[in-house]
Amino acid sequence: MTETPWGRLEVADAHAHFFSPAFYSLLAEQKQVSEVGSLLGWDVPQSASALSDQWVAELDRNGVDSAVVIGSIPGDVESVGVAVQKYPSRFRSVVMVNPVHQGVDLRCAAGLGAGQINGIFLFPAMHRYSLHDDHVKTLLAVIAGYPGTVVYVHCGMLSVGFRRKLGLPCPFDMRYSNPIDLHELALSFPRLRFVIPHFGAGYFREALMVADLCPNIYFDTSSSNSWLRTQPEGLDLAGAYQKSLEVLGPKRLLFGTDSSWFPRGWVKGVFEAHVQALTKAGVSAETAQGIFAGNLKTLFQD
Secondary structure (H helix, E strand, O other), X not given: OEEEOOEEEOOEEEEEXXXXXXXXXXXXXXXXXXXXXXXXXXXXXXXXXXXXXXXHHHHHHOOOOEEEEEEOOOOOHHHHHHHHHHOOXXXXXXXXXXXXXXXXXXXXXXXXXXXXXXXXXXXHHHHOOOOOOHHHXXXXXXXXXXXXXXXXXXXXXXXXXXXXXXXXXXXXXXXHOOHHXXXXXXXXXXXXXXXXXXXXXXXXXXXXXXHHHOOOEEEEOOOOOHHHHHOOOOXXXXXXXXXXXXXXXXXXXXXXXXXXXXXXXXXHHHHHHXXXXXHHHOOOHHHHHHHHHHHHXXXXXX
């Protein structure tokens, strides 16, 4: 529980990256060095179990009840699975996948069946595929057989600062980042819940349009939302919340921070900015509690 202008509220983070040993090993391989922690100034965890412990201590220190941890390299089911199985009351997990990779549907099905993951995270622009690709539908048809599965779909602007810092290429393709591409899938799989992070990350209007048409689409509000600077009408975070509440209602917004690496840990400044924005937007205590925790809990329980 955390003190807020609405009193003590439960806080659940819908978007926290789980930078596992496998994540750092892959970066080192791509950089062709023995390790990248010293280059980034980040702590490299000894194991997924140790990282789980570190995250729980960090959540406790900040009064955060639970978090969705994201396996941040394709197919890293085992790492986030350790977190979920070690701390089932504190973590839910989704894993980044590339639907075009052979066998990804079977791997996701195994992870869902074993309780290692609760959903998947798609990055079409990063992995350069269209949401209209038949591989995507095949994957979703498989995971739709597991009740309660959640599908995050990154849309809009995509910037990976640690890759730039390491001098690694970022060959992303914005052609595949429009939330409108999610429309057919959300209609085809009404029992799946889809989450668009960062209010659509610059495609705010398009994200609102598709969410208005599809009641199984949610927004996560995570990060500093630097995409706001690209909006021609001077939209601020409070305004983004107000418009989202107008279109989606209070039950489909999920607070998140986009926290990732240590020693930075959980980004409390993001939480404070969102508290300020929601205060400015004039939301009720009931709406605030839903956004900060209740909606996320319901998302994974239904």
